[in-house]
Every structure is written in structure tokens, then in C-alpha cells.
Amino acid sequence: MNELTPRATAGRAIFATALLTLAAGCVTSRVENSREGLTGIGKGETVVIMAKSYHLGNETEAKYITCIENALGRGAQGLRVIPRKQFIDSLFPWFEPRTAPSETKSLPKLMERPGVAARIREQGVRYIVWLDGDTEKVAGGGSLSCAAGPGGGGCFGFAWWQNASDYNAAVWDLDGLESAGTVSADVSGTSFLPALVVPIPLIARTQATACKGLANQLRAFIVSDEFS
């Protein structure tokens, strides 16, 4: 029988800890879309990702919007995405939280304002995607306590929490000044934090999953011209 050397034992312990740390908590995800019109995107046409106004109570995180922008633009099939700050500044003050159009029927009037249509055309913007939703902690429990003294420290206990990431993307086609449809991602997951001297986080990355799922579906929705 082979006996493990202290070095091999330590190596196995580190490996097991790393594996547990990397293991994600349990996540369930649902991504859907609802199409209202034909889509498709030409060479030189771009997309802008915007957050619905906080004047309307929306709290979509800036980090999530940046994640969607990056994910949509990434890869060989990536779309050309105009950074939202650049777009908002270039059309100031017509896309500020107070003034941004909240429905497509406001678009014709907006386009009649001096310089607006030309500025949008210059940037090749074909689609505006309006994001709304956020990530919230919906439940949690358990108990965890940590202590430290001259001889060392440690944590004992078990904590858990459940996050829900619910996001909705409304796609507006500026070619026809109409809504092309919506894509939504609902992701929920439970994270665990058991601690026996060392806490071992098992994190359910709901927001990252919602970002990846929504971005993939959005790209397919915009590029494809099929009703689904």
C-alpha cells in the first residue's frame, strides 16, 4: 500500500479546496424572446445598449450593461456596439433619464428635432436595446461566526443566500421606428458558504449567467430574420 508523503497530502488538500472554491452554486436559467417584426443587421450598422430611466424606477446595474455591451461585441459574430455614454452625450439632452423616449411612438417626434436623425445616422445606429431589471437577494439564512486570537483564527458555521437576476431587453428598430421585440433572462441561484476553520464559498453567479444568456439570445435575435 502506497503511503502519501506530507507534500502529496498537502497538494491534494489544496487541489480539493480549489475545486470546491471554483464549483458554482446551483443556478437555474430561463431565456426567452418575443418577436414583433423582422430583424437583421447590415454592414456598418450598429447597436446601442441603454438602461431604462431611473426616473421610472429602474435600477439596472452599470456593470450589467457593460457586460452585455462586451458580450455582444465579442467574437467573430460580434455586433458593432456604440458605447452608451458616447451615444447619450452625442444626442444630449434627448436621451437623458428625464427626456429619453419611453415608447416607440415618441420616436418620430424625436427624429424631427434638429440634428437628431443626422447624429444617429452618422453613428450607424440601427437598434436601441433598452435594458431593465436587476439582481436581488431574495432569501438567505444560516449562521457563520469567525474569531481570531494570538494562536490563529477560524470560522465555523454555514450560510446560504438566494439571488434572482431578472432582466428584460426591449429592441427598437430605428429603421422603421418600431419595436422589434423583447428578450428576457430570468436566472436564480443559491450560494453556500460552509466554514470549518476555512470558509469555502460556493457562489451561484446569477448575474454573469443572465448576462451571457441574454447577450447570446440578443445577438441571435438581431442577426436572424426568422420569426420564432
Next chain:
Amino acid sequence: MTATLRNLLSGTLVAALAAGCSSNVTLDPPTIPEPLIVKIPMSVALRLPENFESFEHEEKVLGRDVWKIDLGRSNAVFFEQLFGYMFEDVIIIDAEEFAGGAAQPAFDALIEPSIDAFEFAVPVQTKTDAFAVWIRYRLKIFDRDGDLVANWPVSAYGKSLTTTLGGSDALQRAAVLAMRDAAALMIMKFDDHALIASLADPGSTTAVEDDERAETTAQAVANPGVSDE
């Protein structure tokens, strides 16, 4: 001796815990983008109050910390930029010089902004990750004879989440967003509230109004039953 030292140390510790923390935020003067609008063909004089050159505000969160924001001359820069974009000609008037009987420059209207209220809320108060800033400006508009023609309160709001920016940056960002919100509101509603068109050079205004009236009448005759919104 040891007991005295222990008492001193514990006293210091209690005092430090009771004092809480204090956060100071300094706002760099904001730059608002050039708006996509047609300039109003008027010459306006802008008289800024003294506190626009140096404005500070402090919020004490009950039982917690103290937040202080120093806007410096952000308000002065903001109004100079905004009205520079909105009007064809803007003259900045020195309040003391004007009151002292100096020769009055020619203008169509005099605008005197002030701050009625400035408030902010930190995440402990909003129960979210957000900093929120409310500003209520007041615009007094005088005609060229010095008569008050409009007195317009402008309420603006800005909100920024802490997660990516950190506390100080988020508060600064919320203040800038509140100023941009005020700018958007003033651009959209200026004429409705400030009746600025009525103060323009009477000759040119009448001509424009006459042209518009004639056009509206012509359209009404051509399309009976279609009314303007």
C-alpha cells in the same frame, strides 16, 4: 499609573467609536455636452450669486457618519456653459458692479439663478446601493427694464449605484447627473416657464409670430379639423 493608562486608552477607543466616520467629496466642475438645439436668438445677461463660486453641503446620517460635498464653482461653470449653448449671446454680470450703478450692458433679458435646496442620500438612507442627489434651482427672469417676468423653480434628480464606482465617485456622479437633469429640463421647458420669447427684440419677435400665425392659419384652412397638439 497602569489604571490611568487603561482608562485613557478605553476613553479614546469609546470616543473614536462614538465619533463615527466623515467623508468629504469634492466635485470637479462638470462639462455638459453641447446640446442638439437651435440657439435662441437673444442676448441675455447672467447674474450669478456669490455661493455659486463656492458651495458646500453636509448631510449627517443619524447615528452614523457625516458626508460633506464641496461643489466648488461647479454651479457657476454649469450655468455659464448651459446658457452659452442655449442663447446666441450671454453676458456675465458682476453682481456688485451692477448694483453699484455701473453702466448697464445691453441685453434682452436678465437671468438670475440660485439654489433653493440641495440634498443627497447615501445607501444607508436609500436602503439600496445608490447615492441620490436632489437640487432645486430657482431662475428669476427680468426684462430689460428690471421687472421680474418669471420665477421658475427647477427640480432635478440624479442617482448612481456604488457597486462599480465606490462611495465618493458615486456621489460625484449622482451630483453631475442631477445637473444634467436640470439642464435637460431647462432646455425642454425654458420658454414655457420663462416666457423668454416675449422678451426678445420686439420687432423680430413680432415678425416671427406673424409668420407663424399666418402659416397656422393657412394650414387650418387647408386641413379643417386637424388641430395642432
